[in-house]
Amino acid sequence: MSQAPGFFRAFMQGVVVPNAEPFAQVVRLVELPLMLALVLGFVTNLAAVSSVGQSLSIMLSQGGVGFGTRLGAPEFLNFDLLMALLSVMILLSPGAKLPSADSVLVRRNPRLAPLLLNRRVGNGRSAPAPTTPGAASEESPRGRSDRRG
Numbered sequence: 001m002s003q004a005p006g007f008f009r010a011f012m013q014g015v016v017v018p019n020a021e022p023f024a025q026v027v028r029l030v031e032l033p034l035m036l037a038l039v040l041g042f043v044t045n046l047a048a049v050s051s052v053g054q055s056l057s058i059m060l061s062q063g064g065v066g067f068g069t070r071l072g073a074p075e076f077l078n079f080d081l082l083m084a085l086l087s088v089m090i091l092l093s094p095g096a097k098l099p100s101a102d103s104v105l106v107r108r109n110p111r112l113a114p115l116l117l118n119r120r121v122g123n124g125r126s127a128p129a130p131t132t133p134g135a136a137s138e139e140s141p142r143g144r145s146d147r148r149g
Contacts, residue, residue, distance in 0.1 A: 003063025012061060030054065038090065041100020045116065048091035055084035094118040 004012060016023050034054065037047035059080045090096045094117050097103060102116040113119045 004061050005063075008060045038087075041097060041102050043116070044097050044100060044102050045091055045118070048087040051087040052084045052091075055080045055087065059084070092118070 030050070031054070034047050034051055037043055038051065059078070062078075062080070097117045102112075106113045106117055
């Protein structure tokens, strides 16, 4: 905490430290659902945004990203930064959400596709992408077998 930026250090000393036990319980109660949501792919976008926030909060409490200004090796790629970057990739990648509980929800209600899978079709209606590579497209009922080239 001594390496944290001033604004964050003041928050930690004034709010978190006096209430350490409740904050520890909140962190524990947030981490488990985040892990389950990201692993199972349930409300993945919300879980990814929350994961980025939590990772950045932990990084701030540890002093942020080190660029080799301290003794030892540069600490630019620490675990929390990697988790934040991985969560951003999950958030921005529609393909990362195909094998997930979100894709099952979208099959039942296609209007949820922009919210859950980051997908939208050209006519303004949302539709899930094919869940298997090489799946038949709508313009050709036989799929790839009628294409020559």
